[in-house]
Amino acid sequence: MLTGKQKRYLRSMAHHLDPVFQVGKNGTNEHLMRHINDAIEKRELMKVQILNNCLDDKHEIAEELATETGSELVQLIGSTIILYKESRDNKQIELPRG
Numbered sequence: 609m610l611t612g613k614q615k616r617y618l619r620s621m622a623h624h625l626d627p628v629f630q631v632g633k634n635g636t637n638e639h640l641m642r643h644i645n646d647a648i649e650k651r652e653l654m655k656v657q658i659l660n661n662c663l664d665d666k667h668e669i670a671e672e673l674a675t676e677t678g679s680e681l682v683q684l685i686g687s688t689i690i691l692y693k694e695s696r697d698n699k700q701i702e703l704p705r706g
Contacts, residue, residue, distance in 0.1 A: 609680075610680050610682065610692070610703075613704055614703045614704060615682050615683070617703065617704050618653060618682045618690070618692050618701075618703075619682060619683055619690065621653055621701065622653055622654075622655060622682065622683075622690045625653065625654065625655050626655065627655040627656060627657035627688060628644075628647055628651070628654045628655060628656065629643065629644055629647070629654075629656045629657070630656070630657045630658075630659055631656060631657070631658045631659065631662050631664075631669055632659045632661055632662055633659070633661040633662055633663060635662060635663070635664045635669070636664075636669060636672055636673065636676075641673070641676045641677060644656065644673060644677050644691075645676075645677045645678075648677055648679055648691060648692075648693045649693070649695055649696070649697070649698070650695070650698055651695075651698075652692060652693060652694060652695045652698070652699070652700055652701050653682075653690070653691070653692050653701060654690075654691055655688055655689065655690055655691075656673060656688070656689040656691065657687060657688055657689075658687040658688070658689065659687070660687070666684060666687060666689075667684065669689070670684045670689045673689060673691060674691060677691065677693065678693060679691040679692060679693035680692045680693065
């Protein structure tokens with residue numbers, strides 16, 4: 609579980625990132641989850657964009673992505689989801705304590 613200080617730090621790091629994946633009208637599926645899981649292992653921090661034609665609730669999508677990929681939901685702002693998962697092999701981000 610991330611603390612408020614750690615979430616603020618990750619939000620500041622994610623600010624300049626572009627979304628890597630998009631969730632469209634078909635919502636989420638196993639194929640998308642597998643790709644997000646692979647990408648977040650390499651990047652640790654990533655953005656996912658929810659498109660306007662997506663009919664599912666954005667809060668449910670954010671929770672589902674975090675749960676299915678084993679990552680932390682850093683922020684859901686507008687239609688952008690920020691996810692963080694500490695990498696086993698490619699650790700790049702050092703979180704502040706506390």
